[in-house]
Amino acid sequence: MGRWIARGLGAAVVTGALACSSGGQLSEAAQRGRSTYLGVCIACHNQDPALDGAVGPAIAGASRELLEARVVHAAYPPGYQPKRSSSAMPAFPQLAGEIDDLHAFLSECCPASR
Numbered sequence: 001m002g003r004w005i006a007r008g009l010g011a012a013v014v015t016g017a018l019a020c021s022s023g024g025q026l027s028e029a030a031q032r033g034r035s036t037y038l039g040v041c042i043a044c045h046n047q048d049p050a051l052d053g054a055v056g057p058a059i060a061g062a063s064r065e066l067l068e069a070r071v072v073h074a075a076y077p078p079g080y081q082p083k084r085s086s087s088a089m090p091a092f093p094q095l096a097g098e099i100d101d102l103h104a105f106l107s108e109c110c111p112a113s114r
Contacts, residue, residue, distance in 0.1 A: 026108055033105030036098050057083040064103040072096045
């Protein structure tokens with residue numbers, strides 16, 4: 001039984017770590033974006049978007065323009081200087097309708113200034 005309590009506490013810690021740095025509640029859009037981030041992005045990016053992942057860089061505070069270019073088209077916006085010189089990230093065109101939610105999550109939860 002103690003093992004289940006420890007797992008529950010571990011899940012609460014992870015959830016708390018991904019809550020807004022200001023301690024506030026996430027908007028509905030940011031909550032949806034968080035679900036997408038945890039379901040797709042953490043395969044390469046860190047669970048904490050303000051930190052570099054094993055493959056992908058920190059993406060906290062990324063602009064909507066950058067998110068759309070990278071996620072949907074596997075490209076960069078004109079004039080953008082990439083953080084890393086790799087092309088490991090594939091396009092995820094099926095996420096085109098979720099860019100606003102991802103942007104909301106990365107803006108509300110994890111500002112790049114952390």
